[in-house]
Amino acid sequence: MRILIIGTGYVGLVTGTCLAEMGHHVTCLDINQAKIDGLNNGIIPIYEPGLEEMVKRNVKAHRLHFTTDYAESIAQSLVCFIAVDTPVTPEGNADLQYVERVAISIAEHMTEYRIIVNKSTVPVGTAKFVGDTIQEVLDRRSVSIDFDVVANPEFLKEGNAVNDCMKPDRVILGTDSPKALAVMQEIYAPFMLSHDRLIVMDIPSAELTKYAANAMLATRISFMNELAGLCELTGADINKIRKGIGSDKRIGYSFLYAGPGFGGSCLPKDIRALQSQGKALGYEMPIVAAAEHINNRQKKVVGEKMIDYFSLRGGLAGKTIGILGLAFKPDTDDMREAASLILISQLLHSGATVKLFDPVAMDNAKKLLPDSPSIIWCTDELETAADADALALMTEWKQFRFLDFDAIIAKMKGRAFFDGRNQYNPQDMVKKGFDYFCIGQAAFLINEQVIF
Ligand code: NAD
Numbered sequence: 001m002r003i004l005i006i007g008t009g010y011v012g013l014v015t016g017t018c019l020a021e022m023g024h025h026v027t028c029l030d031i032n033q034a035k036i037d038g039l040n041n042g043i044i045p046i047y048e049p050g051l052e053e054m055v056k057r058n059v060k061a062h063r064l065h066f067t068t069d070y071a072e073s074i075a076q077s078l079v080c081f082i083a084v085d086t087p088v089t090p091e092g093n094a095d096l097q098y099v100e101r102v103a104i105s106i107a108e109h110m111t112e113y114r115i116i117v118n119k120s121t122v123p124v125g126t127a128k129f130v131g132d133t134i135q136e137v138l139d140r141r142s143v144s145i146d147f148d149v150v151a152n153p154e155f156l157k158e159g160n161a162v163n164d165c166m167k168p169d170r171v172i173l174g175t176d177s178p179k180a181l182a183v184m185q186e187i188y189a190p191f192m193l194s195h196d197r198l199i200v201m202d203i204p205s206a207e208l209t210k211y212a213a214n215a216m217l218a219t220r221i222s223f224m225n226e227l228a229g230l231c232e233l234t235g236a237d238i239n240k241i242r243k244g245i246g247s248d249k250r251i252g253y254s255f256l257y258a259g260p261g262f263g264g265s266c267l268p269k270d271i272r273a274l275q276s277q278g279k280a281l282g283y284e285m286p287i288v289a290a291a292e293h294i295n296n297r298q299k300k301v302v303g304e305k306m307i308d309y310f311s312l313r314g315g316l317a318g319k320t321i322g323i324l325g326l327a328f329k330p331d332t333d334d335m336r337e338a339a340s341l342i343l344i345s346q347l348l349h350s351g352a353t354v355k356l357f358d359p360v361a362m363d364n365a366k367k368l369l370p371d372s373p374s375i376i377w378c379t380d381e382l383e384t385a386a387d388a389d390a391l392a393l394m395t396e397w398k399q400f401r402f403l404d405f406d407a408i409i410a411k412m413k414g415r416a417f418f419d420g421r422n423q424y425n426p427q428d429m430v431k432k433g434f435d436y437f438c439i440g441q442a443a444f445l446i447n448e449q450v451i452f
Pocket of ligand 1: 006007008032083085086098119120122155156157158265266
């Protein structure tokens with residue numbers, strides 16, 4: 001089957017490539033000419049494990065194409081997926097301008113029956129909005145062409161996107177059209193060989209399922225982060241509590257890690273958009289609002305610990321802080337809403353110099369941070385540690401799991417380590433000579449009396 005994916009970002013490129021891998025003929029379209037030119041020259045615009053080889057394999061097999069040409073690609077494709085970005089407006093609403101633009105472009109070029117499948121995360125009512133937008137353009141063109149709109153929200157996780165796409169936990173399809181459903185079942189059939197993971201429902205439920213999933217995940221993280229703060233004040237250990245409650249099958253272990261607050265392109269914006277959907281209908285969503293509130297507070301926690309620590313040591317002004325890991329999570333170069341950005345801004349605001357290192361997100365971080373003499377870009381862990389008064393771990397990349405702490409502390413000027421991801425054993429860190437701070441346990445200080 002010939003399939004068109006509109007929007008060649010994290011979702012569009014991965015989905016298109018995985019559909020091609022399963023034998024479909026896929027065209028990935030984007031309005032970003034440079035991105036498409038790059039892809040046509042073998043340059044993959046995002047970091048995602050396993051993606052590059054799969055793209056190259058399918059391009060070589062002529063199953064995967066990249067274009068900016070709407071007319072030709074819509075003419076060739078029965079099914080057009082929408083995978084464009086849906087950021088939130090400053091007021092917290094889902095911004096549907098890109099989805100609307102795509103709907104208009106499809107309607108301007110379609111000449112026969114098409115299935116428009118929305119993969120972008122969108123509020124309830126968007127399938128109807130897309131349908132109405134397409135119909136308006138068709139009316140303006142004075143043509144009568146049949147079409148269906150399907151809601152097919154995406155659940156892939158950055159950092160594991162290829163795997164998630166090839167072996168989805170579930171595929172949600174919202175449709176009221178048996179004709180469209182039959183085609184969608186055919187598209188996803190190769191992904192369902194071990195067992196059927198298609199869940200078919202009405203369109204509004206499908207649209208809301210995506211927000212419900214992300215709000216649940218956000219709530220679990222914020223709940224643990226809220227408890228973590230209490231642990232720090234009471235002498236309890238959030239890691240032990242995680243094990244203690246995770247062993248209850250009704251709760252489970254996933255998404256119960258305390259940390260520096262969640263970031264990324266999805267959770268923060270989706271819980272904002274979900275609240276605004278409720279608000280528009282006069283319906284308060286206090287649990288979701290609390291998940292957001294706690295997350296905003298949590299994103300400042302590592303910086304506040306540093307401010308406290310250095311308040312007894314002459315203040316942060318003039319200090320040098322090394323930060324290991326910038327991406328919002330490991331195995332991605334995505335910096336959107338990363339907790340590291342809040343920490344960096346707190347440190348710069350306090351007059352500190354920051355030394356930054358991430359295995360793959362440096363280019364994206366450079367686009368978001370100012371060109372400043374207070375920001376030093378490093379090439380590895382040891383360079384980041386050199387002359388630093390403190391180090392912070394903000395992304396738990398695997399390569400940071402077993403750091404050479406003897407070499408690191410020997411290079412540092414100070415001895416504080418702020419572990420935003422609870423990766424290390426506090427007692428071991430103290431033995432190595434660090435004042436060690438993590439999330440959800442009281443500080444582990446070598447000698448509380450030392451004041452510089
Ligand atoms: P992205 O920003 O990485 O990519 C979006 C792409 O769409 C960009 O390349 C942009 O140039 C392109 N685009 C914008 N307008 C266009 C137009 N009119 N025609 C053609 N291309 C256009 O976004 P993303 O992270 O892939 O997210 C896409 C959607 O999927 C969002 O709604 C997001 O919430 C949702 N989603 C994202 C993830 C994720 O992990 N990133 C997971 C699940 C769902």
